[in-house]
Amino acid sequence: MQIAIVREVIDAGSITAALKAGADGAVCVFDGIVRDNTRGRRTLYLDYEAYEEMALNQMRNLAEEAIAKFGVRDIAVVHRLGRLYVGESSVLIAVASAHRGAAFEACRWLIDTLKKTVPIWKKEQFEDGAVWADGEPFPEEIVRG
Amino acid sequence: MQIAIVREVIDAGSITAALKAGADGAVCVFDGIVRDNTRGRRTLYLDYEAYEEMALNQMRNLAEEAIAKFGVRDIAVVHRLGRLYVGESSVLIAVASAHRGAAFEACRWLIDTLKKTVPIWKKEQFEDGAVWADGEPFPEEIVRG
Amino acid sequence: MRVRVLYFGVLKELFACPSEDVEVETGCNVGALRKVFHGRMPHTAWKSMAIAVNQEYAGDEVLLHEGDEVALLPPVSGGAPGNVPWKKIILPSPRTV
Amino acid sequence: MRVRVLYFGVLKELFACPSEDVEVETGCNVGALRKVFHGRMPHTAWKSMAIAVNQEYAGDEVLLHEGDEVALLPPVSGGAPGNVPWKKIILPSPRTV
Numbered sequence: 001m002q003i004a005i006v007r008e009v010i011d012a013g014s015i016t017a018a019l020k021a022g023a024d025g026a027v028c029v030f031d032g033i034v035r036d037n038t039r040g041r042r043t044l045y046l047d048y049e050a051y052e053e054m055a056l057n058q059m060r061n062l063a064e065e066a067i068a069k070f071g072v073r074d075i076a077v078v079h080r081l082g083r084l085y086v087g088e089s090s091v092l093i094a095v096a097s098a099h100r101g102a103a104f105e106a107c108r109w110l111i112d113t114l115k116k117t118v119p120i121w122k123k124e125q126f127e128d129g130a131v132w133a134d135g136e137p138f139p140e141e142i143v144r145g
Numbered sequence: 146m147q148i149a150i151v152r153e154v155i156d157a158g159s160i161t162a163a164l165k166a167g168a169d170g171a172v173c174v175f176d177g178i179v180r181d182n183t184r185g186r187r188t189l190y191l192d193y194e195a196y197e198e199m200a201l202n203q204m205r206n207l208a209e210e211a212i213a214k215f216g217v218r219d220i221a222v223v224h225r226l227g228r229l230y231v232g233e234s235s236v237l238i239a240v241a242s243a244h245r246g247a248a249f250e251a252c253r254w255l256i257d258t259l260k261k262t263v264p265i266w267k268k269e270q271f272e273d274g275a276v277w278a279d280g281e282p283f284p285e286e287i288v289r290g
Numbered sequence: 291m292r293v294r295v296l297y298f299g300v301l302k303e304l305f306a307c308p309s310e311d312v313e314v315e316t317g318c319n320v321g322a323l324r325k326v327f328h329g330r331m332p333h334t335a336w337k338s339m340a341i342a343v344n345q346e347y348a349g350d351e352v353l354l355h356e357g358d359e360v361a362l363l364p365p366v367s368g369g370a371p372g373n374v375p376w377k378k379i380i381l382p383s384p385r386t387v
Numbered sequence: 388m389r390v391r392v393l394y395f396g397v398l399k400e401l402f403a404c405p406s407e408d409v410e411v412e413t414g415c416n417v418g419a420l421r422k423v424f425h426g427r428m429p430h431t432a433w434k435s436m437a438i439a440v441n442q443e444y445a446g447d448e449v450l451l452h453e454g455d456e457v458a459l460l461p462p463v464s465g466g467a468p469g470n471v472p473w474k475k476i477i478l479p480s481p482r483t484v
Contacts, residue, residue, distance in 0.1 A: 012157075012158065012161070013157065013158040016157070016176065020178060020232055021232075022180070022181030022182075022231050022232060023180060023181055023182070024178055024180060025177065025178060025179075025180040025370050026175065026176070026177055026178065026370050027174075027175075027176040027178060028173070028174070028175055028176075028252075029172075029173070029174035029175075029176065030171065030172075030173055030174075030245065030248075030249070030467075031161065031171070031172040031173075031174065031467075032170065032171055032245070032466050032467025033165060033169055033170060033171070033172060033467065034170075035167070035168060035169060035170040035243060036167035036168055037167075037168070048465065049395070049396070050465070051393065051395050051439070051442075051458055051460065053442055054439055054442035054443075054458065055465070057442055079465060079466070086167050087165055087166075087167060090465070090466065090467060091465065091466045091467060098180060100175065100177070100256060100370055103175075104175070104249065104252075104253050107173075107249075108249050111245060111466055111467070114465060114466050115463070115464070115465060115466040115467075116463065117444075117463065118463060118465050118466075119395065119439070119458070119460050119463050119465075120463055120464070120465025120466070121395060121396035121397075121461065121463060121464050121465070122464050122465070123396075132396055132397040132400075132461070132464075133464035134462065134464065135435075135461065135462025135463045135464035136462060136463075136464075137435040137462055138435055138437045138462060138463075142437050142444045143435060143436070143437050170467050171467050175370075177369050177370025178370065193368065194298070194299070195368070196296065196298055196342070196345075196361055196363065198345055199342055199345035199346075199361065200368070202345055224368060224369070235368070235369065235370060236368065236369045236370060245467055256369055256370070259368060259369050260366065260367070260368060260369040260370075261366065262347075262366065263366060263368050263369075264298065264342070264361070264363050264366050264368075265366055265367070265368025265369070266298060266299035266300075266364065266366060266367050266368070267367050267368065268299075277299050277300040277303075277364070277367070278367035279365065279367065280338075280364065280365030280366045280367035281365060281366075281367075282338040282365055283338050283340045283365060283366075287340050287347045288338060288339070288340050
């Protein structure tokens with residue numbers, strides 16, 4: 001299980017190569033990349049920041065939960081922080097499994113859940129100003145306010 | 146749109162790098178790899194063969210259909226033929242899209258449909274003999290016998 | 291008239307050749323050709339067979355024409371390992387029509 | 388007793404600092420701390436805020452202890468671009484408790 005927060009370019013090739021093993025028939029990869037616009041407004045770059053120790057713990061917990069829940073063999077979750085330009089990968093999730101169904105489902109669940117529960121934030125820089133990205137609302141079990 | 150049948154190693158890195166564009170926020174990749182066993186019987190290698198011109202046409206048609214159906218921006222589908230050993234990729238499908246939901250759905254649909262409709266076959270070599278892999282049954286609209 | 295029949299996968303081994311030229315009557319359709327080949331194949335190989343004419347999947351009603359490329363296609367198994375269990379197909383000795 | 392409160396994302400800008408030491412009464416729980424901060428934040432930033440104590444999400448009933456690390460977490464937005472439209476959050480000038 002490779003769980004990491006990095007500040008340099010995410011190397012998808014070496015991450016997935018390290019993940020594969022003989023028992024795997026399928027690897028599903030999600031690569032989240034910086035888009036050039038948000039609703040038509042041109043993006044210059046994004047600044048990602050995290051509550052880093054907690055984010056790492058959460059990512060590790062999610063990966064363990066996904067292995068148990070979907071029966072996949074192994075998972076890599078790598079998130080990048082700092083300033084990212086258009087086309088750069090902010091997150092890479094790779095899931096290796098004997099069968100493809102579990103690989104797809106675990107990969108989708110991981111990115112969906114990561115986006116709601118892992119304490120990472122991004123600020124988007126447009127040509128005419130910057131905004132903090134609106135996150136998806138926390139799941140009910142997290143906010144019991 | 147990159148649609149190809151190759152006989153050498155599939156280079157996932159260059160395929161996905163060539164696919165990405167500024168408007169994309171998500172790339173979903175499916176990497177099908179040769180597993181070391183089938184139901185516990187040890188696999189030595191697989192021999193893939195195709196009705197090549199028809200397979201290419203089918204792959205192209207599927208990619209076009211997926212772009213229309215799921216609204217994704219671009220797709221690469223590369224299948225390898227010949228002798229493949231454990232751990233090698235037989236097929237790579239990459240889908241680039243503004244949003245992740247469509248990327249996942251198109252990628253899943255492409256591999257599921259490819260496996261049922263694209264004329265490619267594989268023969269598995271075990272230590273004690275070889276068998277042609279049982280394919281999934283053709284969809285009803287294909288076999289109207 | 292003649293059509294070219296291509297065999298793939300297990301059928302190529304079953305017939306011990308990749309293709310044959312087959313003489314058919316004018317007006318012969320895919321269904322009629324299917325019947326001719328039915329008798330030459332064991333049941334397991336026949337199950338869920340598809341036929342393509344000139345590289346398009348073709349139903350039984352499709353008419354054949356001189357020079358058509360007709361492919362007999364066992365269930366395909368490209369891509370990654372499937373979830374379907376693999377099964378041994380017993381090959382009989384090749385026969386001629 | 389004292390707890391260390393960490394601010395992230397828009398809150399770090401709102402309070403113009405990444406963290407503060409806050410004096411709270413013994414027996415203070417997350418809910419009570421939440422109320423203290425409620426008054427300091429505009430509604431848009433407050434909406435759907437989560438609180439973590441020592442790096443675990445904590446509900447209102449969780450008791451605070453001397454030296455706890457308490458993090459105020461705006462809705463997270465890691466990963467790839469979301470499907471949720473982005474929205475400008477207006478930052479008021481920082482105030483003190």
